[in-house]
Amino acid sequence: MIVSHLHVKNWRNFQRVDVELRERQFIVGANASGKSNLLDVFRFLRDIAKTEGGGLQKAVKDRGGISKIRSLAARRDPEIVIEVHLAEASGQPPLWRYSLGLQQEIRGYRQPYLTYERVWKGNKQLLDRPDDKDKSDPDRLTQTFLEQINANSEFRDIAHFFQTVTYLHLVPQLLRFADSIQGRIIEDDPFGQGFLERLAKTTEKTRRARLSRIEQVLKIAVPQLEQLEFTRDPATGRPHLQALYSHWRPNAGWQKEDQFSDGTLRLLGLLWSLLESDSLLLLEEPELSLNAGIVAQMAPFIAKMQRTRRRQVLVSSHSDALLSEQGIDGREVLLLIPGKEGTEVKVAAEIAEVRALLESGFTVGEVVLPRTRPNSNQQWNLFE
Numbered sequence: 449m450i451v452s453h454l455h456v457k458n459w460r461n462f463q464r465v466d467v468e469l470r471e472r473q474f475i476v477g478a479n480a481s482g483k484s485n486l487l488d489v490f491r492f493l494r495d496i497a498k499t500e501g502g503g504l505q506k507a508v509k510d511r512g513g514i515s516k517i518r519s520l521a522a523r524r525d526p527e528i529v530i531e532v533h534l535a536e537a538s539g540q541p542p543l544w545r546y547s548l549g550l551q552q553e554i555r556g557y558r559q560p561y562l563t564y565e566r567v568w569k570g571n572k573q574l575l576d577r578p579d580d581k582d583k584s585d586p587d588r589l590t591q592t593f594l595e596q597i598n599a600n601s602e603f604r605d606i607a608h609f610f611q612t613v614t615y616l617h618l619v620p621q622l623l624r625f626a627d628s629i630q631g632r633i634i635e636d637d638p639f640g641q642g643f644l645e646r647l648a649k650t651t652e653k654t655r656r657a658r659l660s661r662i663e664q665v666l667k668i669a670v671p672q673l674e675q676l677e678f679t680r681d682p683a684t685g686r687p688h689l690q691a692l693y694s695h696w697r698p699n700a701g702w703q704k705e706d707q708f709s710d711g712t713l714r715l716l717g718l719l720w721s722l723l724e725s726d727s728l729l730l731l732e733e734p735e736l737s738l739n740a741g742i743v744a745q746m747a748p749f750i751a752k753m754q755r756t757r758r759r760q761v762l763v764s765s766h767s768d769a770l771l772s773e774q775g776i777d778g779r780e781v782l783l784l785i786p787g788k789e790g791t792e793v794k795v796a797a798e799i800a801e802v803r804a805l806l807e808s809g810f811t812v813g814e815v816v817l818p819r820t821r822p823n824s825n826q827q828w829n830l831f832e
């Protein structure tokens with residue numbers, strides 16, 4: 449399943465978003481245009497649906513409360529809305545629709561509560577809250593049915609879909625120092641700290657198969673790398689990755705992940721996540737610290753991976769190289785355009801000028817990214 453449509457109202461720097469999403473979707477825009485905020489919608493749904501330590505109250509609290517989430521541009525309308533459609537593939541009618549509205553108590557504890565929660569399976573509405581029980585006991589509206597196993601049995605598929613959303617923003621320092629910040633894994637592993645643990649939890653056969661595919665790509669990206677292996681520290685049992693490099697003396701031995709380069713670590717995390725499961729994958733600026741030649745191969749790699757597994761990938765990016773592939777369709781790119789009333793989200797193919805240029809053979813990188821650039825670089829002169 450994929451998220452085929454997203455609608456939000458008053459979510460952070462967006463007053464209103466209404467877009468179709470495809471299996472591979474790139475999100476581009478200037479700094480602070482809202483790329484991370486847009487990805488956060490899906491992390492928010494995951495946090496609500498999470499079986500362990502999840503739920504609406506926690507998801508809101510972790511984000512600093514409704515006042516942080518609600519768009520500053522919202523003014524009079526206090527309601528935040530998120531609606532997603534889930535379909536087998538892009539362009540197909542939705543199998544499921546899930547929609548919720550949120551607000552906070554005007555007085556007292558200012559607790560977040562649902563203004564509504566609705567679920568449809570195909571055209572049939574399965575849930576329409578507030579229902580009579582909610583009306584006689586309004587405290588019930590502080591929890592979604594999505595987070596309650598007793599209440600979501602008819603639409604468990606949706607809960608499961610959200611629970612398995614993966615967010616990848618691999619910051620190599622945190623992976624390197626996984627030992628020293630032991631035990632403290634922030635969120636569900638946004639920063640790669642739990643990456644080695646995830647590797648460790650995979651069955652040996654699958655791990656070997658994936659690592660061998662990753663090794664092939666790594667060998668191209670890191671020419672001196674010869675071999676990549678999973679090991680455990682004999683003393684502590686902690687999982688590690690180690691690599692053998694050809695440019696060192698033959699007996700120099702293996703190097704552990706704390707000695708890998710930033711790019712090697714990021715590429716490793718990225719490739720593993722792409723091979724890992726069938727759920728929605730959110731990739732935050734995967735181009736960071738990688739050579740443009742490697743970055744240029746990412747979009748086709750994602751497409752290739754999607755031929756065998758229907759995994760939707762949403763990618764935020766600033767990179768020309770990532771978007772240089774001829775095969776990227778204008779419908780696969782969301783352009784974030786900041787304005788006074790919040791950021792507008794447009795499908796690149798729906799902008800007439802962009803479509804015309806793409807049809808005449810320009811790549812998305814050439815046509816769309818220049819539109820995200822700041823108008824002038826004059827501010828830099830202040831430093832002279």
Ligand SMILES: Nc1ncnc2c1ncn2[C@@H]1O[C@H](COP(=O)(O)OP(=O)(O)OP(=O)(O)O)[C@@H](O)[C@H]1O
Nearest residue numbers: 460461479480481482483484485516517518519520
């Ligand atoms: N509740 C809110 N209302 C309005 N704007 C908000 C709200 N919460 C965050 N923002 C704004 O969103 C912007 C940050 O957006 P975000 O981090 O998603 O940008 P980005 O496109 O990922 O940028 P970068 O490319 O630098 O990572 C900030 O300018 C912040 O002021």
Ligand SMILES: [Mg+2]
Nearest residue numbers: 483484485764
């Ligand atoms: Mg960002």
